Amino acid sequence: MTVLPVRRLLVGLGLVFAVYLASRGLMWTATPSAPVVYVSALALGVISTAICLFADSRIPAAYPDAPLTAGNRGPSKLPVWAAVLAVATAALVPTAVSLSVGADHRAESWATSYVGLIGALLTVATVRRRPGFAWAGTAALAVSTTAWLGPIVALGQGLTGSVMWIVGAQLLLGFLDRAARDTVRLVELQRAAVAWQAVQETRRRERRVRVRFALQVAAPILVRVIQSGGELTPDERAQARLAEGSLRDELRGARLLDDRVRAELDSARRRGSTITVFDEGGLDGLDQQSLDRIRGELAEIVSGTVASRLIIRTARDPRVAVTVVGRMDESDDEDSVVLWEEIPRQRVAADDPRRARD
Known part of the structure; x- marks a missing residue:
């Protein structure tokens, strides 16, 4: 399976998960006091999640040295306008839902489903390499849910899980980027090793050629030197000087x-x-x-x-x-x-x- 189908599968799962969390909020046991506002708030969460999943970024990859998890082959950087939309959604949805369901139903499980929905949205922003915006949205979500539900209820209704999702996503992406960078470095080292081996083999081959040439040029006169005990004729001395010059040429300027x-x-x-x-x-x-x-x-x-x-x-x-x-x-x-x-x-x-x- 190639990278692109896997990426599409993960994006589809993220969208389905956001729809699922929103649909839980539609299974109310009591009619909200402002159902239009309530449904609109949940729809805003789903739409914002879809935008953060599919928004195209024209910004260069934030991690060019991690090609396995950046750019066209992985999560690219989320456009700023989409990241701002995610933060605004995290700040508006809790207040809109809390006002639309009424004070008697704010702590109900169906009325707090937005906490998981906003957590999923901010997790997507984290994976799309906007952790600063994601944590800003988390802070807005924490403040809103704590103000409307109280700290104990807010933590029990999904705020803790949302924070853990973001932490886990940031850690996982960092590990993947590090693994990708290590893979790239390993490939570069392997290429360098192969190139070094090729250079060494070329040098060995060249040395063998030089040795054969040296034997071809110098062997006859060396044999004559040994046979004559160094007593060479003028012609043989001239041949020895020519052989020496040829060898120097081959060594210094091949x-x-x-x-x-x-x-x-x-x-x-x-x-x-x-x-x-x-x-x-x-x-x-x-x-x-x-x-x-x-x-x-x-x-x-x-x-x-x-x-x-x-x-x-x-x-x-x-x-x-x-x-x-x-x-x-x-x-x-x-x-x-x-x-x-x-x-x-x-x-x-x-x-x-x-x-x-x-």
């Missing part, structure tokens, strides 16, 4: 690399260039098409440079994804810089008005 970029970096190293690659998160959030474009531009830049020292770095910049700096020597002199290229995160079309603003 997202910058594809087959073409790897090939161009390897060619630049064979030409004698020293290359340093750093990925500091500049490629985060980019789609595959943007990554392919950036890698293609990087491969073209590396293939056309004659710099002896090449620094490739990504950074968390809103405009630039990759910066490539080339120097002719190891000094920090600005005159030694022969290459400075910035690859943007997004290419702007020539007729795009953002280009003019930039």
